[in-house]
Amino acid sequence: MPLLIVVVGIAALLLLTIKIKLNTFVSLVIVSIGVAIASGMPLNKVVTSVESGLGGTLGHIGLIFGFGVMLGRLLADAGGAQRIALTMLKYFGARKLDWAVVCSAFIVGIALFFEVGLILLVPILFAIAREAKISPMNMCVPMLAGLLVAHGFLPPHPGPTMIAREYGADVGVVLLYGVLVGIPVFILCGPLLNKLCKRLIPEAFKKAGNIESLGVEKNFSEADMPGFAISFFTAMLPVILMALVTIIQMARPKDAGDPGTLYSIILFIGNSTIAMLVSLLFALYAMGVGRGKKIPELMASCGQAIAGIAGLLLIIGGGGAFKQVLIDSGVGSYISSLVSGMDISPILMAWGVAAFFRICLGSATVAAISTAGLVIPLLSTHPQTNLAMITLATGAGSCICSHVNDASFWMVKNFFGLTTKETFLSWTLMSTLLSISGLIFIFILDMMI
Template sequence: MPLIIITIGVILLLILIMGFKLNTFVSLIIVSFIVALALGMPMADVVGSIENGLGGTLGHIALIFGMGAMLGRLIADAGGANRIATTLIDKFGEKRIQWAVLFASFIVGIALFLEVTIVLLVPIIFSIAKELKVSIVHLGLPMVTAALATHAFLPPHPGPTAVASEYGANIGLVLIYGIIVAIPTVILAGILYPKLAKKIVPTAWTREGSESFGVQKTFILQETPGFGISVFTALFPVILMALGAAVDMIQPAMGFEDNMLVKIIRFIGNSTTAMLLSLLLAIYTMGLRRNVPIKILMNSCSSAINSLGMLLLIIGGGGALKQVLIDGGVGDYVAKIFEGSAMSPVFFAWSVAAILRICLGSGTVATLTTAGLVLPLLATMPKVNLELVALATGAGSAIASHVNDAGFWMVKESLGMTLKEAFGTYTVLSTIVAVSGLVFTLLLDQII
């Protein structure tokens, strides 16, 4: 019965969002109330469960998420992302242009959210494609692959950050493992698959892209921050969190006790501290060092936060639904079904996230709802690598991007493709990212 209730809840969510065009956050809260009552929760407990889920989800990640958005906006507004992309494209040359776009998008994608990465880089590859007389799809697919992989696997992106927090996983380790998984994944999906896709949907390679996406803020390259400092600023949170994660991995193996140095590294390697220090660095390198007034820098930060408002509410709404599933006993019911099962928790988390992603469209909502079903199961297992379960959940949330995903339409329109061409390129590409992410995560599970 609980699984039937979940199925009805998912269908209702689809009807509200796609049929009635209701706001996603409002739809999530409505469904949370209905599912809670249908599961037999006392009416007096329903509101408290929803509030705890929303507040508990946002309590930890809002800091990381908010500062990550401000960091990315400062790099973008200063022209740092533009400098990274144009420099790498120039260095790699025409023959390896796809690798240049992939590499640049991966670096930029660590700091910038998926939609921002696409909006920022499409105009750059638009002009490069015209100059080289190649289809924008030729360069666009490596770009969206890197943007999708960083969005699915790497903190401080909303999905990986939120699900790592829900599972109690070490965000620094999620980041390190995520990079290990993402590198071969983006090569498969962004470099190798397009060669096959060109034979499947050859008409896509005749597209020149949308002119509306060819307009961008104009930067004079000499006036933008240098390549080295731009890359360093974008990767600074990765460096700090990696240091903290390295200490957590090495200390048990080496057996040394905490000392002041270890405590300091662990403190600055904490995801929240790392994001704060990275934001302060960006204010200096992208602004003050270049004599940009602090008021302009703070305007960039404010605009980044203003654009996050609804996304934060949607994440909170996903957390509310997750909490209702836990408090309503659905998670325990699922745990009992799989009690004694030999199924890997990594594969189980991926499967649930993949099904929810296909149904709901939103990868972030899918990851948080998955947590509500998977958490009780993890409690029954003696030894589970929470970081890999978090990665598998993120991988599942990337699968089969199609018409109910805003990102699908963004890619389709920006690259000027038809629906058939978008299905043959981006939908398949996102599925390769999801399946490859699972395979490489399972391999890591055997090694670690």
């Protein structure tokens, strides 16, 4: 019965969001309540479970999301993102545009939601394509690979940060392992896969695309853009802070005794929330006040950025409610008991559940957080499991097979003027390869540490 309840719940969610076209957040709450009641949860605990799941998820991740999206907007509005892309282009040269784009997307994507990074980078990509007199499709797959790797593997991007919090994994460790896994994955799924796509869909690489729906393109002159060093440092500062603190923690002997005040301060600064706040304050100066902008103008940009993610935050909260219901109703424990006697890796389990949710629901974020509700009970029977690896496996699974129920699928299709088939053989193929190769590299790294 618990398995049947989950299947029916997912089917109801698909019906509400795809067929009836009900708001995703409302659909998630309705399904969460329905699953809780069908699972036999006492009625006086149903709403409490939903509220605790929603509040528990947003209580931590809301700060990361808010600071992150403001940081990304400040970087974009100052021309910092364009500076990073153009410098990478100059460094790699016209013959290696795919490498320039994948590296730029990888860097810029760390501080931005996938869809926001896509909307930010597409106009820059089209401008580069005009200068090089080539189709923008030549750089499409590498750009998407760089953004998706950041989305799936790298804190302080909201997705991996949120998953790490649900599993209780150290965000800094997830970041270090995510870089080790992410670099070979974006090389494979970016420049290398791009060569295969050119053979599979050659006509797509002759299309000009169309980004009129994005409005007037905002291009910065050389004098208007900040320098590359400050732009790069601003984008990477939260990563640098968390990585340094994690390295210090790993290097410090466990029997070193009283850590002292200085060490406590270092740990405080390396906390993901504080690291994002410090980075945002630095961005306000480096991308704003230090370049002659007034505080009200900067706050207007930050306000617009926050308004743009309000709907997404509710959806994430709804996913957290669904996750908590799966745990509180005992569904997660039931599934854990089913597989506890099997010789199945929790890493593979996390990846498989996330992949299933992603294919069914379309949203990588909802897939990842819903996965936690089924995998967390399993971890009690596998106490030696590396939580950072579980986090990365969930992120990898949530990236798989983006298709027609995912908004990103249609964004890519429309921006680059692709047919549905061409979108499947580029974007969908890339997201699937990224997910599978990510799992393989996660297993390899898990065996090495």
